[in-house]
Amino acid sequence: MSILNLGIVAHVDAGKTSLTERLLFDAGVIARLGSVDAGSTQTDSLDQERRRGITIKTAVATFGIGALTVNLIDTPGHPDFIAEVERALRVLDGAVLVVSAVEGVQAQTRVLLRTLRRLRVPTLVFVNKIDRAGADPDRVIGQIAGAVPMWREHEEQLAEADDEALAAYLHDRKIDVGRLTAQARVMPAYQGSAITGAGIERLTGAIAEHLPKAPQDAGAPLRATVFKIDRDRAAYVRVHAGTLRVRDRIGDEKVTAIDGRDRLGPGEIGRVHGLRRVRLGDTIGGGQAHPAQVFAPPTLEATVEPDDPARRQDLHRALQQLAGQDPLIDLRLDEERGELKVSLYGEVQREVIRDTLAEDFGLAVGFGETVTLHLERPRGRGRAGVVRGRDGNPFPATLELLVEPGEGVQVAIAVPVEHVPMYVYKTLQHFHEAIERYVRDAFARGGRHGWDVGDVRVTVTRCGYEAPNTTAADFRKLVPQLLTRALADAGTVVCEPVHRFAIEGPANALTATLAALPRFGAVPEAPEAGPARFTAAGTIPAARLAELERALPGLTHGEGTVEAGFDGWRPVAG
Template sequence: MNTRQLRNIGIIAHVDAGKTTVSERVLFTTGEIHRTGEVHDGNATMDYDPQERARGITINSAATTVAWRGHQINLIDTPGHIDFNIEVSRSLRVLDGAVVVFDGVAGVEPQTETNWRLADQYHVPRIALVNKLDRTGADFARVVAMIAERLGVQPLVLQLPIGQEAEFAGVVDLLSMQALYWPPNERGQPTLTRAAIPANMQQAAEAARRTLVDLAVEQDDAALTAYLDGQAVPDDSLRDCIRKGTLTRAFVPVLAGAALKNKGIEPLLDAVVDYLPAPEDRASDLPSGDGFAALVFKVVHDEHGTLSYLRVYRGEAHAGTQVLNANTGQRERLSRVVQMHADRREELALAQAGDIVAVAGLKNSKTGHTLTDPAQPVLLEEIHAPEPVISMAVEPRSREDQDSFSRGLHTLVDEDPSLRLGQDDETGQTLLSGVGELQLEVTLEKLRSRFGVTVHTGQPQVALRETISRPAQVRHLHKKQSGGPGQYAEVVLRIEPLERGGGLLFESAVTGGAIPKEFIPSVEQGVRRAALAGVLAGHPVVDVRVVLEDGSFHEKDSSTLAFEAAGMQAFTQAQRSAGPTLLEPVMDVEVTTPMDHVGDVIGDLNRRRGHVRSQDQRGNAAVVRAMVPLQTLFGYIGSLRALTAGRASYTMQFDHYAEAPRQVPAHA
């Protein structure tokens, strides 16, 4: 099809903002399904995994395709829980636009902010839907203000809600200046109808329309000139201006609705078609050419084999086409091409530029790999997974399960790049690491349900880091002579602390050929190897600048191996002189609690070494936001429920590493 009529979009939000309900209503409204499923009933189309239905949350991103106004919309519903944020990250990497769903009561929540920053990172244009406006405490204007304040963007309000909370009846469309309602038809299904704007809203609607036009016409010189001359701006011209501003991210269009009641879905679909980009609207850094180029953004394994999800950026490929994996240099064959409708597959003859499809038959392609025409090779930017902050020792309950245990874990880690497998050096146990307790819990349940393996687990452990607290300089000579060729390498290293999040930086300040240029990368390699295990307890070393200042070499006995060894030994020696210290992960925690339990919640957070940053009121509840060390949060949900008679809830996400107090054990 003409890619001008194609939209690749994602639906993203904080957990429980109503993302999957919006997706279900989109499927129903476009005729893709004929009966809506509900998240709370465990029968949502897009939440097809048994764990998703049992837990009432989205764990896996799910893709589907719908049609609206002659356009094909490839839609990805993503998880809202921080533990599964890799699904959001890799989806945004391949999408052209996004719908961000906000809870009309809660407004901008922590995970919304995280997802928003991810979308900024990938330069994804967005439209916003303020959902759940029929709920007690919903406040459209307050959410719009939060979007401006917390996300630092210009909201462009396209609709005003008619009524509030239980009285929410519809919306005023500020482009057509009509009221939109959804009364039930003879089958009891909500049906879009248009009417005059209620008299008591006419003045507010006219003021909001003027604000909308003022902002929109700035995107087009001709429209702005005509507007300043007092001419009316035609609706088509206004839509063009809104589209331009959305694509350049000058503003974010904001719509209103209540997805559970099927109110607001048709205008949302119209906005997707009218304002979000077609594939060619997104700037591409691909070199010119017509050869096939696609990015693998997700890999899943099931009883039928391996299924790899692709975003095609250039060219086309048929089932049976041979492609080159640009990351590995290996050839792969696309045995089948399918379009996904959640867990249902539809065979396609080919995959072409702009498509989001799944292919079977890839054996050695991982998430983030580029598949390309061997005659016109290209390498696309990879997808980066977050670093784990929590690990757990796992082992099969019976020795007979060892093979299934190993195969299952490697399969699950292959599917989720934010998981890691390692080994405890002291006990030899397998360590499963990830970004949160829920993620590890879900992974072990998948191991049981999909591979028939039940495991013993150790206590969760946080992923500590090591750093230094002061500068140090060392001169180290690596010299060995044992009959044959000798080893000689001398280096002078200076190390100094960096700001948190600075990583490990290596620089060379060697002058005058004291160390030949070909040996300097070997020194860096040695430093980076040594930094994998610090001197305090073997944790990775971060936030350190390493400067190679001087050294010496031997004409015959110097080698890359000798300088790598010298770099390792010098860095380890320098750490010991630089005040090594532990860093622990600190989480951004948001607790929503009834007002009468605020004191108990804050006192408990303080006992957990938490630092309360803010306290707000949201409806009849209090929202406490704090920075809390992850080490103190294991089992927090049970404690919180006990403190508040089960009435409070919380979310948390990794924020930063901070220096750990001396009482934190080095092997935590």
């Protein structure tokens, strides 16, 4: 059996969910076509999705193309829910990028294009809405570098992809488009309408013919990825290699059930029960436990309070549960002020969290002003430690931590295994995982200035215990105390998020635009100017981007556009 795990990605309102609906209908999975406007689509099952007409949570549906089984993964298009798209990209064999024939390539389209290329995800382009007034599919295809309309007259363009394709073209042989697509050298482009069904049969044929199928390696060691977690803690898992069976033990947990089956083989996706401690993005079996983040982290934060002060604990538990379903809803407690804060991508996400708390948990809440998140980094190296039985240390444990600048949050163990209480942690790997958890929990409470601590490396340089009195709780309580002291020793610097921007506008507006950029804290680079248009790029503090967007129409006579994406963190001036 051949399996293809297919993602549908797009800028919001390009017709992504409508295409999903059309594919399911044409395959006979659903009896009638649903409508996004009417809130009757198969994959937008949440009440909020139906009301808002947008996808919020990744949904999975299955259909067949001949002998091929396609697990279709419908992802959100709104940028506030980019974290859902990130998790889907980790489990795909291929993708369809949907672009509107009317609006063309939009800001989110460009973000997705860059990411699909960087991750080398085999991709087809579907230019949708050709039935709408103002549609210009040829113009849209021309906006996407690497997209090749799949008609005979474009084989010369395909031949430029590599030497093998050129040889096939010169000898009048068929070019292997599937190979070029699988290697992410080209993105075959199709056009049609998800509403009328025009062009869908051709797209379906290309999905089966040109996108690579999931590798079938049932005899290999298990390797699987968790890409979605439901409210009941059931985990959606994609198996890359090996087999996951009911009653398999994963760490100290056991798979108790898999919806509709007793095992998942390579390439298969299933809803797995019993793994209540897994987190989104976790790898089950071999492989990297937490792969590098694909998209930018959220850069906004807001305080949330229950309308009824007596329900603060209920709110805390509800937000913890939501954060378990989406780790980029980063929840932190400002202990000094006693405030609960959540990190956000934007205002729509904030509204969704508010409505979810009301509808699913019966909690009416209010949000404070949305502010820009900052990050604390260590300035240098700092060290702190305690020895059991000395200097008033109340814990029967020895622990020393070294803090220094790093990338992300890294934890290393630099002590002999015999210095670790193996009767508590069983393996050095379990000790490492526990210390990393304690470190991340401590940093999430805020550093010396109250912000999350990041870009830091923490190394355990000394460890000791007193059997059988030492427990895991001793290390759990020591870690945050020692980190506070080590950070004070290292010093920290507060950093603000910075976006990279690109402005396009009419050539006669270049001088005014460049002169205005410093007002917004932007640092421009040398512009590119042509006879009709200019492009100016640079960096700008995330908190000032909205000001630039509001000012741009006046600077460019209403003809300018700006794209921006997270570029990193930089120290706050002064």
